[in-house]
Structure formats: C-alpha cells, structure tokens
Amino acid sequence: MDPSFKIVIVDKNPVRAAILEDGLREAGHVQVVRIEETSHLLARIYAIDPDVILIDLENPSRDVLEQMFQMSRAVKRPIAMFVDQSDSASIEAAVDAGVSAYIVGGLRKERVKNVLDLCISRFNAFSRLQDELDRTRSALDERKAIDRAKGILMKVKNLSEPDAYALLRKTAMNENKKIAEVAQSVIMAAELFK
Amino acid sequence: MSEQHLRIGFIPLCDATALLIAVDKGFAAAEGLDIELVREVSWSNIRDKLNIGLFDAAHLIAPVAIASSLGLGHVKVPIVAPFGLGVNGNAITVSPALYASIAAAADGENIADPMVSARALARVVARRKSRGEPPLTFGMTFPFSTHNYHLRFWMAAGGVDPDEDVRLVVLPPPYMVDSLASNHVDGFCVGAPWNSVAVDLGIGFILHPVSEILSRAAEKMLGVRASWAQEHPDTLRRLIRAHGFAAAYAEDPANREEVCAMLAAPNRIGASAEVIRRTLDGRIKVAPDGTLRVSDRYLMVGRNGAGRPDPAQAAWLYAQMVRWGQAPLSNDLLAAAKRVWRPDLYDAALPGEAATYDSEPRDGIGAFAGPAFDPNDVATHLAAWDIKR
Numbered sequence: 001m002d003p004s005f006k007i008v009i010v011d012k013n014p015v016r017a018a019i020l021e022d023g024l025r026e027a028g029h030v031q032v033v034r035i036e037e038t039s040h041l042l043a044r045i046y047a048i049d050p051d052v053i054l055i056d057l058e059n060p061s062r063d064v065l066e067q068m069f070q071m072s073r074a075v076k077r078p079i080a081m082f083v084d085q086s087d088s089a090s091i092e093a094a095v096d097a098g099v100s101a102y103i104v105g106g107l108r109k110e111r112v113k114n115v116l117d118l119c120i121s122r123f124n125a126f127s128r129l130q131d132e133l134d135r136t137r138s139a140l141d142e143r144k145a146i147d148r149a150k151g152i153l154m155k156v157k158n159l160s161e162p163d164a165y166a167l168l169r170k171t172a173m174n175e176n177k178k179i180a181e182v183a184q185s186v187i188m189a190a191e192l193f194k
Numbered sequence: 195m196s197e198q199h200l201r202i203g204f205i206p207l208c209d210a211t212a213l214l215i216a217v218d219k220g221f222a223a224a225e226g227l228d229i230e231l232v233r234e235v236s237w238s239n240i241r242d243k244l245n246i247g248l249f250d251a252a253h254l255i256a257p258v259a260i261a262s263s264l265g266l267g268h269v270k271v272p273i274v275a276p277f278g279l280g281v282n283g284n285a286i287t288v289s290p291a292l293y294a295s296i297a298a299a300a301d302g303e304n305i306a307d308p309m310v311s312a313r314a315l316a317r318v319v320a321r322r323k324s325r326g327e328p329p330l331t332f333g334m335t336f337p338f339s340t341h342n343y344h345l346r347f348w349m350a351a352g353g354v355d356p357d358e359d360v361r362l363v364v365l366p367p368p369y370m371v372d373s374l375a376s377n378h379v380d381g382f383c384v385g386a387p388w389n390s391v392a393v394d395l396g397i398g399f400i401l402h403p404v405s406e407i408l409s410r411a412a413e414k415m416l417g418v419r420a421s422w423a424q425e426h427p428d429t430l431r432r433l434i435r436a437h438g439f440a441a442a443y444a445e446d447p448a449n450r451e452e453v454c455a456m457l458a459a460p461n462r463i464g465a466s467a468e469v470i471r472r473t474l475d476g477r478i479k480v481a482p483d484g485t486l487r488v489s490d491r492y493l494m495v496g497r498n499g500a501g502r503p504d505p506a507q508a509a510w511l512y513a514q515m516v517r518w519g520q521a522p523l524s525n526d527l528l529a530a531a532k533r534v535w536r537p538d539l540y541d542a543a544l545p546g547e548a549a550t551y552d553s554e555p556r557d558g559i560g561a562f563a564g565p566a567f568d569p570n571d572v573a574t575h576l577a578a579w580d581i582k583r
Contacts, residue, residue, distance in 0.1 A: 039373075039378065040378070042363070057236075058235060060235040060236050060366030060369065061236075061366060062236040062238045063236045063335065063336050063364050063366055064366070065238075066336065066337055066364065067363065067364040091242075091246060092246050095239075095242050095243060095246060095248065096248070100238070100242070
C-alpha cells in the first residue's frame with residue numbers, strides 16, 4: 001500500500017473509527033485523521049486537504065460531501081466518489097458494510113482499492129462485534145428476568161428455588177414460549193397486582 | 195395472490211406520506227405487496243442503495259431521478275418515476291435578523307411578494323458587500339435538489355447571483371434548524387416539517403412557501419430502476435395503485451387525524467402530529483408570533499393531479515441543471531430527462547385518474563418571474579435570465 005496518502009475518517013462512532021484507524025496504520029498509512037464532529041465539515045476537510053475521505057453511511061453529512069463534486073472553485077483539487085462501473089461488487093460490499101469512500105485529486109482508483117477493502121473488512125468486523133455484544137447483553141437481561149420471576153414465585157407461592165424454576169420451565173413448554181418470555185409475564189403480572 | 199416482498203427507502207419528510215400510508219394503512223397489502231420500509235439519513239444513501247439494488251424503490255428527491263438517469267455527478271443508472279409523491283411543500287426560512295433586514299430594505303412594499311423580497315435581498319447583499327461583511331449563507335439539502343434550484347430561481351430573479359453574492363451550502367435537513375439557531379446559516383430552503391419547526395422554536399420566519407415562487411413544482415417521486423420496472427411490470431403496477439389509493443386517503447379531511455397520527459410515529463416521520471397536520475392542511479405558521487398563512491398549494495399529496503408525473507416538470511428541473519452549470523444543454527439530454535417521468539405507467543395502473551385542473555398553471559410550472567415555460571424549448575427559458583453559468 002502507498003503510505004503517502006492522507007486519509008480522513010468521518011465517523012461519529014469513535015470505537016469503529018479507532019478500529020479503522022488502527023487497521024490503516026498497521027497497513028502502513030501514517031497520515032490518518034479522524035473527524036467526529038460534523039459541524040463546519042467542509043471547512044475542516046479543506047484544512048486537512050486529504051487524498052481519501054472515508055465516511056460511514058449512518059452519517060447524514062454524507063450529502064455535505066457530495067457538494068464537493070460541485071464546488072470546483074472552492075476545492076483545490078477535484079473530488080469523486082469511489083465508483084468504478086467495472087467493479088460494482090466492491091461498491092456493493094462497501095454500501096452493505098455501511099461505508100463510502102471519496103477520492104480527492106484524481107488518484108488512480110486501483111491505488112485506493114486496498115484502502116476501501118480494508119475499510120469494508122473493518123466495518124464488517126465491527127458490526128460482528130456489535131452483534132455479539134447485543135446478544136450477550138440480551139442473554140444477561142434474560143437471566144436477570146428469570147431470577148426475578150423465580151423470586152416472585154418463591155414468595156407468592158411459597159416455593160423452593162428449584163420448584164419455582166421448574167414451574168417456569170413447565171409453563172414455557174406448555175405455552176410453547178421461551179422461559180425468559182414467561183418470566184417477563186410473571187414480572188408484569190406481579191407489577192399489576194402490586 | 196402471493197405476497198411480494200419489497201424494500202423501499204425513505205427520508206422522514208411529510209412528502210413521504212403516500213408511501214408511508216400505503217404501507218401503514220394496508221393499501222400495499224391489499225395489492226399483495228409486503229413492503230419493508232427503510233428510514234434513511236441521506237439522499238446519497240437513498241440514491242446508492244436504489245442504484246445497486248439494495249432497494250427495489252425509493253422516495254426520491256425529484257432532480258436525483260434525473261441526475262441518476264443522465265449520469266450527472268455520479269454513476270449512470272436509468273431511473274423511472276411513475277408516481278409523484280409530492281408537489282410543492284418546500285419553504286424558504288430566514289433568521290429573524292435577515293427577515294428584519296429584508297423587510298427594512300423593501301421600502302414599505304409587501305415582502306410576501308417574492309419579487310419584492312428577492313430585490314430587497316439584493317439590496318441587503320449589496321450593503322453587506324460595501325461594508326466588507328461576509329456573504330450571507332443559505333442551506334439547502336443536496337446539489338441536485340429542488341431546494342437548491344428553488345432558492346437560486348428566487349434570488350436570481352431579484353438580481354442576486356447565488357454563486358457569487360451568497361454562499362449556498364448543503365445541510366442535512368435535521369441539522370438545518372440547529373444551524374439557523376447557531377447562526378451558521380442565515381436562511382435555508384427545506385421541506386416540511388423543518389420550516390415549521392424553526393418557526394415554532396422562535397428562531398426563523400418563513401419568508402415564502404415555495405408555492406409562491408413556483409405554483410406547481412414536482413418535489414419527490416417514487417423512483418425505481420428502469421431495468422427493475424421492465425422485469426416487474428405487474429409489481430410496479432400494484433405499487434402505483436397502492437400509492438394512488440393511499441394519497442387519496444391521506445387527502446380526505448375525514449382521515450387527516452388518523453393519517454397524521456400514523457405519520458408522526460418515531461419510525462416514520464417522527465415529528466409532532468400537529469406540525470404534520472398544519473403542513474397537510476396548508477395552515478402555515480410563518481412567524482414566531484403565530485401569524486398564519488393559509489395556502490391550499492403548500493404541499494399537494496394526491497389532489498389536483500399531484501400523483502401523475504408531468505414531463506414538463508422534468509424538463510424544468512433539467513433546465514435548472516443547465517442554468518447552474520451541472521449539465522450541458524442538448525436536445526437528447528432534455529428528451530432523456532423527460533422520459534424519466536412516466537405518466538403512461540401511472541395511467542395504466544390508475545385508469546381514469548388523468549384529468550386537467552383549472553386551478554393549475556397553464557405551462558405546468560407557474561413561475562413568479564420570467565416567461566411561461568416551454569418544456570420543448572429550454573434554450574428560450576435560459577435566454578430569459580442574465581444570471582446563469
């Protein structure tokens with residue numbers, strides 16, 4: 001890869017931006033600047049004068065970048081979106097991963113392809129991490145709900161802990177529901193009877 | 195009839211009404227369509243996801259349908275627009291300070307007249323220049339946007355060059371109001387509900403609903419890829435029907451309350467039902483003191499033939515692209531732009547809906563300045579203006 005590029009990352013998610021920056025630095029890119037705050041975005045970008053701009057697709061300021069194609073007088077160098085009609089697969093992969101790349105100054109696209117590929121893989125890795133975190137969180141929430149429901153049943157029905165759990169499990173099987181769902185219903189009912 | 199699954203992207207704005215109601219009130223399901231709505235944050239995303247096939251259809255800002263089809267500023271992907279999601283609906287809002295300056299520069303004339311306000315703006319701009327003050331900054335939503343063209347058309351008619359005398363900057367609609375409040379911009383042109391939000395917060399005055407500048411302006415279109423339209427003619431026909439019925443339903447005053455409650459949902463437009471209602475009713479609060487301007491042309495969703503695409507609108511938008519240096523002038527490009535609008539598909543899906551309306555402008559546009567627009571003669575339209583690129 002060519003270490004002489006100056007790359008700007010526009011991403012409001014600091015964790016994802018850091019992951020991407022690390023990846024770019026590992027690949028030998030030393031000139032990486034992160035922008036989180038998007039007010040006066042164009043002025044910031046002109047001041048940095050990058051060769052490549054990477055922006056996440058959840059960012060409404062993407063439309064602001066599109067203006068740079070138009071304002072040739074205000075920009076020192078031409079800018080284009082990374083589009084290559086012959087390589088629609090990598091565009092689709094980028095949009096799917098949630099990132100878009102803009103090239104400043106007529107840099108040859110093949111020289112930027114590696115940056116885009118790295119970007120796609122880091123964005124995908126980030127969303128896998130996010131999914132895993134969400135799953136862990138919801139598993140934890142389910143555990144908490146089951147514990148609370150057990151406590152309610154033990155108190156109200158005067159059951160032992162194993163019996164309370166067995167009752168939840170049996171009800172779940174009869175109702176064809178998850179134990180956590182039955183636990184939620186128990187909690188809700190208890191709230192109503194308070 | 196098997197349910198057909200479609201993914202459709204939209205931006206949370208009042209002119210997505212026909213699409214949102216088609217889904218939420220069951221008009222799409224009645225046509226055998228199972229629509230997954232995807233709320234988006236930028237027109238660039240909508241354009242790209244439609245272009246590469248992540249969306250089957252999209253709520254498209256009208257000029258983007260033409261720009262994509264002609265390959266302006268981006269990849270060339272032919273789009274067809276068989277249904278008009280909204281006619282009009284934009285407004286120009288300015289800060290209290292700029293409003294006062296324009297009013298003072300109008301020499302007692304009524305600034306509700308857009309020619310008066312545009313000429314007054316020219317005097318404000320000239321005075322700032324002579325004092326060495328920075329140029330005024332106006333926000334709009336996208337380079338290929340009606341907002342860009344509406345602002346330019348208005349100010350240029352009064353003698354303000356939109357590229358030389360002021361700064362026009364792209365701002366995402368949700369950031370418009372904040373930018374006005376923090377003086378990053380002096381005014382903006384955006385769709386509903388954002389103008390009303392600024393007025394309600396007491397930080398903006400609506401100078402003109404755009405319907406005072408152009409009596410009839412195509413704002414958003416239902417857009418699909420031309421290739422998709424060819425491969426799925428029956429699905430498209432059903433999609434147009436669902437939109438036609440939903441638009442008619444939303445326009446019936448008896449359904450307004452229910453419709454506005456549906457649109458207000460956080461995963462739809464996510465604004466207050468009251469603000470949406472004022473927009474659809476055409477009761478526009480133009481000043482923080484509560485002054486109302488009532489216009490039955492503010493945003494037209496289904497009435498007065500708003501749903502039926504009129505190729506004259508495509509020609510007018512293409513003419514603005516030429517006027518401001520975004521596209522070259524050629525008869526081929528003009529013809530290609532007009533072909534994006536597909537009244538034939540609309541008529542085939544909703545037979546008997548085509549009609550003429552006495553209330554509508556004879557040239558289809560009804561601009562407040564310049565000669566009548568001839569959709570076959572863009573050169574004459576351009577010749578009428580001194581300020582152009």
